[in-house]
Amino acid sequence: MLKQNLQLKLSQKLSPQQIQLMKLIQLPTLAFEQRLKEEMIENPALESGKEEDINEMDEFDNNDEFDDYDNERIETEDINIDEYLSDDETPDYKLQANNYSQDDDDYESPIIASVSFHQDLLNQLNTFILDDQERSIAEFLVGSIDDMGYIRRAISDIVDDLAFTQGIYTDEETVTQVLQIIHELEPAGVGARDLQECLLLQLRHKTPSESVEFAINIIQNQFDAFTKKHYDKLLLKYGVSKDLLRAAIDEIERLNPKPGGAFSGNNKIIEHVIPDFSIKIIDGELELSLNGRNAPELHISKDYQEMLQTYKDSSKASNAQKDAVQFIKQKLDGAKWFIDAIKQRQETLFVTMSAIMEYQNEYFLTGDETKLKPMILKDIADVVGLDISTVSRVANSKYVETPYGTKLIKTFFSEAMMNDQGEEVSTIEIKKILEHIIRDEDKKKPHPDDKLAELLKEKGYPIARRTVAKYREQLDIPVARMRKKI
Template identity: 70%
Template sequence: MLKQRLNLKLSQKLSPQQIQLMKLIQLPTLAFEQRVKQEYEENPALDAGKEKDEFEDEFKNESDEDDHDVIETEFDVDDYLSDDEIPNYKLKANNYSADDEDKQVPYASGTSFSQFLKNQLQTYTFRGDQEDIAYFLVGSVDDSGYIRRSLIDIVDDLAFTQNIYTDEESVKKALKIVQSLDPAGVGARDLRECLLIQLQRKDKTESVSLAYRIIDEAFDKFSKKHYDKLLQKFGISEEKLKDAIEEIEHLNPKPGASYSGNTKSVEHVIPDFAIHIKNGELELTLNGRNAPEMHISRDYSNMLKGYKEAKTKTKEQKEAVFFIKQKLDSAKWFIDAIKQRQETLYSTMYAIMMHQEEYFLTGDERTLRPMILKDIAEKINMDISTISRVANSKYVETPYGTFLIKSFFSESMKNEEGEDVSTREIKKILEMTIESEDKKKPHTDAKLAQILKEKGYPIARRTIAKYREQLDVPVARLRKEI
């Protein structure tokens, strides 16, 4: 039996322009500059600079009654522009001029880590395929300085990719050469081997010799800080063990990272906002690179005027004016979207700044208030997703450092007085408690829970464990020192 039903369903669909606007809002400063540059290249109807063509105002409201064959693509910018007016100077950083030509971040050039190792190999004399194997091994060294592959896998790769047929023993001989290169420890296959290579190069003092034996014969006990077992195994005093451990602690677990000429792409953080304290009050500015001066091309507007004034209009002219109007519409939308982006970014960060006013005035993380995306969204009457886009991709420069905005968000918990406190505040107190503990007898998670409860923060042991892991702090046994 067939039945017919009528269902009413509300759905919200974003227009392509709204989606593009959301993408613009999400872009950090450097990526936004690239996006603006791309738009300039793709749309000749856009010009840079402060000059404003009088046609812009006319274009916004014009209607062309002469060309009924041309499809209009007008839109009402009031539908998506905010009514809030923010002074123009607030949207720019004080230390940046729109007239500055050089906006590129300079990058240092130099020799890559891999090339640095290959240059050293040129001083060696090889036999047969040993040179090719050694260069292949250098190419397998990762950024930390390790070769994290088994010898048999390397043998197979040499056969398949280099047409070199060899065996594990030959690869091991070439590996010894690679492991003799600088920095000490490079070419190791694991941490234990890395430390042993470095200890081999040190002068053979009593503490160095003992350190070598500890890593070579009891690495597992050392890594788990079973000091009592080490004292028993080697029959040594605590003082000698302490000296040996000090030698080990001065070794480099990531020799590749220490290479100063490493030209791996460096990520430069460019603050999108800056917060300053002036006369005891907070002042927020948006990086001026987010507010480019743009206007509609005079040449394009003149072309459209010329078409309207022409007495006869050919098919080719109508096709041309259709193209021109598309570019002008796109340019006008992009200019308005940039203004909307500026206002959205500023409004969001201003609300965050005022919510965390005490922190930005003092720099004390214990004053951070609980804050979730919904709190800010309700304050400025925007969607939570918009706040998330700003918080997850933007940085703010403060008197205490430069931070990702989302780091100021945290859930709340109740203290013993029933007040809402930020989980960030609790983590800071936990971190300070661990820092001040006696490292010979570090606190267990249960003890930490007890200490925080005494300070007015009733937190379960499992929650302490979770926060400790988020702070990248090891368990009590691994924090123990002699």
């Protein structure tokens, strides 16, 4: 049985403008500039640069004549509707250059033509004398190498794939022989099937010496003991001096476990960090400034304002003219809102960073990370009167330039822990002290986690062993056994 009933419900929803503002606040400098360019392309009523006549939009915001199109009288002969409603807002004559000589050469920006990792390996194959089948197998093997330089597939699988996909019928012995040719290519170690083989290939490319030969012996026969750093077992098994073992380990540590990584890394686009804020110390006081690229000069297009004024002064109306009025008003309203959103973004960024700077005043004056106070998003949100999510958007992807380097803002936030004096200290401070303890330890007998917890307790930071392990992992420091050196 169908029923109809009324139900009242209160709910909060963000308007499209609020959502767009939150997105603008979250954008770092480079992304914000790109968003600004996109908006200026989409809305021709928005222009950059200083505004000659300020507050001209107020006349149109308070004018009700354009709200009722039936009462409008617009002269259709005065305005070309197609010009305003065209998808292309730029006239053709603005896209042409009249001072260009046919004798001039076209200038094009140079483009870097780089050779890919796999193409470089294929080029090296041309220096080897191979028959047609061997070359096809070699090219297939090169195609099976990943970006790190490894072939992570079994030879039997490669043999099957050659038969099914390439129509090449061969055996594992032949593929293994061709793989030896791949192992001769540069960089040394490319085409290895695991780390052990990769290190062996690189060691065999080195100039023979006693330490290199011993390193080959260790990797080939005692790889498991070496990876677990059981140096005492290696000394006992081989009966060699510590100096020779140390020299062999030095040879191994200088090898590249990812031979393809260095090559492929050269082709990646390097992203430069542009700080959104700058903090300077002037006469012992902190001074905060917002990157000028975050504060562009924008204004409403005077041409669009004049168009609207022309409609106001006209005496005849038509449906086409009404559409034009609606179009122009939408563009003008959109441009005005965007300018207001940019100003609000600037204020939000500056106020939030100012609060963070004052909260961490002692750190910014000294640069000592142990001076960082415990600080969570709610602490700053309460100071500036903004929502926690807004503070998070400001801190998450933005950088500040300080006298001690450019820092990611969110790294200043940390949880609090109690020391033996009952005072709240930042977890960043504890991590820094833990890092110093590990740095100064005897690498022949590195401290296990329980010993690290004991040393921290002696310094006034009573934390559990499992917490020490968590902080150590966050600092990307391996366990004691892996820090051991002979």
